[in-house]
Amino acid sequence: MLEIDDLRVSFPLERGMLYAVRGLDLTVRAGERLGVVGESGSGKSVSAAAIARMVPAPGRISSGHIRFDGSDVIGLPERDLRRLRGGQIGMIPQSPQTSMNPVITIEAHFQEALALHLGLSKAQSSDRTIELLRSVGIPDPGSRMRGYQHQLSGGMRQRVMIALAIACEPRLLIADEPTTALDVTIQAQILELFDRLVAESDLASILITHNLGIVAGHCDRVVVMYAGKVMETATVAELFARPSHPYTLGLLRCVPRLTAARTRTFATIPGSPPRVTEDAPGCPFAPRCDRVTAQCRTETPELLRIGARADGSGFASGEHSVACWHPVEFGEVA
Amino acid sequence: MGGLVDQSVPDVSAEAAVPTRATTPMLEVKDLVVHYETRGPGALFGRSQTVHAVDGIDFALQTNETLALVGESGCGKSTTGRAALMLERPTSGQVRFEGQDLATLPRRQLTAMRRHLQMVFQDPIGSLNARHTVGYAIAEPLLVHNLRPRGQRADRVTELLELVGLPADAADRYPYEFSGGQCQRIGIARALAAEPQFIVLDEPVSALDVSIQAQILQLLTDLQTRLGLSYLFIAHDLAVVGQMSDRVAVMYLGQIVEIAARDSLYTGPMHPYTQALFSAVPEPSVGADRQTVVVSGEVPSPVDPPAGCRFHTRCPMAQEVCAVEPPTLRDVGSDHQVACHFAEDAVQANPFGLHLEG
Numbered sequence: 040m041l042e043i044d045d046l047r048v049s050f051p052l053e054r055g056m057l058y059a060v061r062g063l064d065l066t067v068r069a070g071e072r073l074g075v076v077g078e079s080g081s082g083k084s085v086s087a088a089a090i091a092r093m094v095p096a097p098g099r100i101s102s103g104h105i106r107f108d109g110s111d112v113i114g115l116p117e118r119d120l121r122r123l124r125g126g127q128i129g130m131i132p133q134s135p136q137t138s139m140n141p142v143i144t145i146e147a148h149f150q151e152a153l154a155l156h157l158g159l160s161k162a163q164s165s166d167r168t169i170e171l172l173r174s175v176g177i178p179d180p181g182s183r184m185r186g187y188q189h190q191l192s193g194g195m196r197q198r199v200m201i202a203l204a205i206a207c208e209p210r211l212l213i214a215d216e217p218t219t220a221l222d223v224t225i226q227a228q229i230l231e232l233f234d235r236l237v238a239e240s241d242l243a244s245i246l247i248t249h250n251l252g253i254v255a256g257h258c259d260r261v262v263v264m265y266a267g268k269v270m271e272t273a274t275v276a277e278l279f280a281r282p283s284h285p286y287t288l289g290l291l292r293c294v295p296r297l298t299a300a301r302t303r304t305f306a307t308i309p310g311s312p313p314r315v316t317e318d319a320p321g322c323p324f325a326p327r328c329d330r331v332t333a334q335c336r337t338e339t340p341e342l343l344r345i346g347a348r349a350d351g352s353g354f355a356s357g358e359h360s361v362a363c364w365h366p367v368e369f370g371e372v373a
Numbered sequence: 374m375g376g377l378v379d380q381s382v383p384d385v386s387a388e389a390a391v392p393t394r395a396t397t398p399m400l401e402v403k404d405l406v407v408h409y410e411t412r413g414p415g416a417l418f419g420r421s422q423t424v425h426a427v428d429g430i431d432f433a434l435q436t437n438e439t440l441a442l443v444g445e446s447g448c449g450k451s452t453t454g455r456a457a458l459m460l461e462r463p464t465s466g467q468v469r470f471e472g473q474d475l476a477t478l479p480r481r482q483l484t485a486m487r488r489h490l491q492m493v494f495q496d497p498i499g500s501l502n503a504r505h506t507v508g509y510a511i512a513e514p515l516l517v518h519n520l521r522p523r524g525q526r527a528d529r530v531t532e533l534l535e536l537v538g539l540p541a542d543a544a545d546r547y548p549y550e551f552s553g554g555q556c557q558r559i560g561i562a563r564a565l566a567a568e569p570q571f572i573v574l575d576e577p578v579s580a581l582d583v584s585i586q587a588q589i590l591q592l593l594t595d596l597q598t599r600l601g602l603s604y605l606f607i608a609h610d611l612a613v614v615g616q617m618s619d620r621v622a623v624m625y626l627g628q629i630v631e632i633a634a635r636d637s638l639y640t641g642p643m644h645p646y647t648q649a650l651f652s653a654v655p656e657p658s659v660g661a662d663r664q665t666v667v668v669s670g671e672v673p674s675p676v677d678p679p680a681g682c683r684f685h686t687r688c689p690m691a692q693e694v695c696a697v698e699p700p701t702l703r704d705v706g707s708d709h710q711v712a713c714h715f716a717e718d719a720v721q722a723n724p725f726g727l728h729l730e731g
Contacts (some may be wrong), residue, residue, distance in 0.1 A: 222445035252655030
């Protein structure tokens with residue numbers, strides 16, 4: 040349904056260029072829940088924005104193809120793009136507060152979207168708004184919708200944003216860190232809601248997050264990004280059971296576990312995620328990697344499917360690819 | 374306090390009072406209350422309202438110990454941390470540092486005392502003055518407390534930079550030249566400059582990337598061992614808290630609902646709210662039985678907290694008594710206290726499908 044091919048996005052700086060996304064390949068099938076994980080500067084949010092051609096200025100898509108339902112998003116005129124955004128593609132932002140207009144009612148947000156995409160009249164859209172707000176668990180939706188965003192709590196606001204994102208029956212839902220600003224119990228509520236809606240309407244979804252725990256519980260497949268590139272992609276079960284990229288393995292080890300005993304030692308990855316201002320060859324993780332060789336610094340590893348395993352278990356589930364010259368073999372680490 | 378006072382002096386008073394010190398915790402908070410007056414909706418004519426940020430909490434912190442305050446936004450954990458340093462004047466209650474009540478201390482003495490009490494903030498970059506060099510930021514506490522002769526300050530800055538894992542030449546640079554993780558190291562160096570005994574760490578890693586988080590947690594752990602520091606660790610991330618704390622206090626709407634030794638809490642949380650918090654943490658592993666139950670509802674307003682147990686409006690275990698009778702902390706094990714009428718039942722019923730085996 041969604042196919043991204045060699046996408047590149049860059050931001051001109053005062054001096055030089057920031058390469059945010061450097062050759063992203065990605066597919067999402069109907070009904071699939073894709074997770075995109077990465078740290079700050081990995082390009083995960085910019086990639087999500089690029090899908091609906093919403094890369095913030097002065098950034099621009101410098102090359103690549105994005106096909107949604109067979110049509111090329113990059114070539115679409117502005118008029119058709121508006122039909123796509125909020126219509127075929129629903130977006131859930133990280134901070135609902137800055138994504139809603141503070142001086143118009145909640146109802147008016149829905150009215151605008153429903154009129155543009157579905158051609159609903161005022162009366163029709165009122166009914167539909169009440170129905171939508173009820174479906175995301177807003178109590179007393181009839182009176183709530185006449186209020187403003189500031190009258191809602193953070194969790195309720197995010198519920199409204201989800202209702203708005205699904206209002207026009209999209210086929211793809213993109214959520215960019217939808218729960219990062221929320222408390223953990225509210226986060227759990229929102230993710231439960233997200234899962235229910237995706238399952239009910241057979242939507243495809245892309246969940247952008249830095250939280251590996253959220254990916255584990257709420258996605259089918261996962262893409263790990265670093266410095267604007269995909270380091271590894273696999274089904275969620277496969278990735279957590281057999282991380283292949285040293286970066287993925289490092290990340291998994293860095294996350295503190297709730298059930299782990301206290302040890303006073305923390306697995307760390309030395310250094311910090313880079314700001315890519317030079318699109319040089321080589322693996323971007325090389326400076327922080329404990330398996331680095333001369334080859335890693337000069338030649339860019341391609342994202343390749345993992346083949347037969349050393350332990351004879353045959354091919355990976357067909358979904359596991361890694362961009363690394365020295366991937367972690369299965370069974371190599373406990 | 375003059376230029377002659379150096380870091381060995383404060384210990385003299387401590388030694389003089391050895392008999393009491395041995396039994397007195399380093400920090401003791403008793404019946405702490407912090408209320409704010411605000412105007413309600415309609416700024417001009419709105420009635421004045423009282424926000425019950427912290428509503429009567431007690432805890433003690435021993436030397437070289439880490440106590441965590443954990444809870445969701447609005448539970449009062451940060452206000453408690455600020456009140457422990459007198460950055461927030463308590464409405465009532467006591468904050469005793471080595472037996473002395475900071476709330477009644479005259480201003481001058483409090484300022485002198487502050488040297489021993491420091492804070493590391495959540496926003497590593499925002500908490501540093503962008504116009505000051507890193508060296509100045511770190512040396513400032515030395516100037517304020519007049520701790521080192523002018524000629525030795527640069528050496529002390531170098532020493533502190535090394536202590537937090539930064540190169541000596543960082544001193545001449547500005548905060549914007551550093552990443553978030555490096556800025557947090559600078560913030561820690563600044564907090565350590567005056568050789569404090571007690572540091573409030575207010576969400577010190579929640580703004581950082583996962584790989585950087587681990588580095589900072591390791592640094593804080595090593596510094597504690599090396600310098601014998603005591604931490605009040607304020608955080609919302611239970612997994613991080615579990616790796617950093619000796620004891621943990623869980624807060625809800627301005628009150629402590631459960632306080633226990635780390636292992637006791639992490640293997641057997643007894644308050645339904647603690648159980649709800651634990652079950653809401655997304656664990657980074659793919660397991661078969663992840664069927665947890667999500668707690669419903671949201672935290673009520675601290676302007677008008679519910680009567681009785683403050684969690685009763687969201688609690689699946691709640692009975693009539695919970696809406697009337699506020700539960701007080703009671704002993705349920707060695708170094709484990711819980712404020713719930715039905716804690717034992719909650720352990721049996723496991724209302725959130727909690728599963729804490731590693």
